[in-house]
Amino acid sequence: MATYNGRHFIEEQLNSIFPQLSAEDELIISDDHSTDGTWEFLLALAKKDPRIKLFQNDQQGLIKNFEHAIKQSSKAIIFLCDQDDVWHKDKVETTLIYFADPKTQVVVSDLIIVDNDFEVLVPSYQAMRHTHSGFWANLVKSSYIGAGMAFRSELKAVVLPIPKEVPMHDMWIGLLADYHNGVKFIPEQLVYYRRHGLNASEIKTTASRIQQFKWRWNAFQLVRKRIKEIKEKQQNHFSNNKHQV
Template sequence: MHEKHGLSVSVCMATYNGRAFIEAQLDSILPQLSKYDELVVSDNSSTDGTWELLQAYQKKDQRIQLFKNEQPGVIGNFEKAIRLGQKELIFLCDQDDLWQTNKIEVMRAYFQEHPEVTVVISDLIIVDNDFQILVPSYQAMRHTKPGFWHNLLRSSYIGAGMAFRKELKDLILPIPKEVPMHDMWIGLLADHTKGVAFIPNKLVYYRRHGLNTTEIKTTASKVQQFSWRWKAWQLVRKRLRENKKKA
């Protein structure tokens, strides 16, 4: 197990009926953690043996913190894990992906070298259930770049590749129930102060179940997408105003 070198890490994972693939993800993450780091898991009432598997892992590894989520949905599940993460860097984590063996090392080094950056988002390789490559670069597909307005119109913030500094929790929590997704919310708030960096390293195999390449893109109507963006903008403005008053 690694000794502490630099910023400590909380990997925050949301789980729900992921027994079929979560083991591979756990095995890709745990060897990267030092004894000063932690894996925080919030589970949304899984019924397929996910919780029991997590408990078995926890018995062997004290760095694993397990919690049951009472809030509905994916956003509530991630919010619970984020709220409970105690370390200096918060890494978001999907249950069914696979991390490259140097993911934490590369992203931690970037944070240490760029103190002005509050959110770092790596590139992803999109794969199917059998890890056959569907899209070799998420960033190339989405034409990702930082910038608040660019990402409000076409969000390229993706939780599976995202990590952020613990101090950002004061701004992002609680996550409004009306936001389209938690990663968009985090990215917009951080990008408002030019705190987001996209790095080209492909550090995650991002698994899409039974989808072909075209289905990875949103199927929401133009009206729905506009409504989401307008709502996100209103909510971000409101949170920034509230935060200014607190400061």
């Protein structure tokens, strides 16, 4: 979870998460130096629950805050989490079922978009965005959304560090996994995605078409560069091991 001035919302989200965690699970929270009491609230909560692990980001914004949280994680499956949403009571259990397929690297659930009072604004994010997997389709129009995303920890070696030129962290993670057909969009609506005017991220961009094209072109170049780097590392590792035998 990445937090920033979310004191007004965060308790509802945490109350939806804790019942789904086992004693062995962890809740990584990276806070971007909140000034509204969020950090103090989390410090008090962490004293009561050892599963909560707190870290502070260096006020570098949303993407770097999520990157910082991802770096600290140590479990096999990583769930991304917004501070102001609410999880469905079966989110973890339902999502983990899809990771039974070893080819699946990322799972993205559907969301119900609601207002501050949880009145439904859009009953299905996936229907609104016409979501589906596929690298090229999502490069043109990204369907990835972090609030509904979970991924294998092995993917950390691929997605980290997140380049500063990437428009959003969820797009970066999704594209890298989808490059190898590793993303699965699931129909279950597992998150109440709250829109209240104070969100750090937005569903629809207000950027011009030229800017959007630049983002997509940069994203493509960055993904291709990262995939090349990973392949070179793998080849070097294989070559070194071969020489040692």
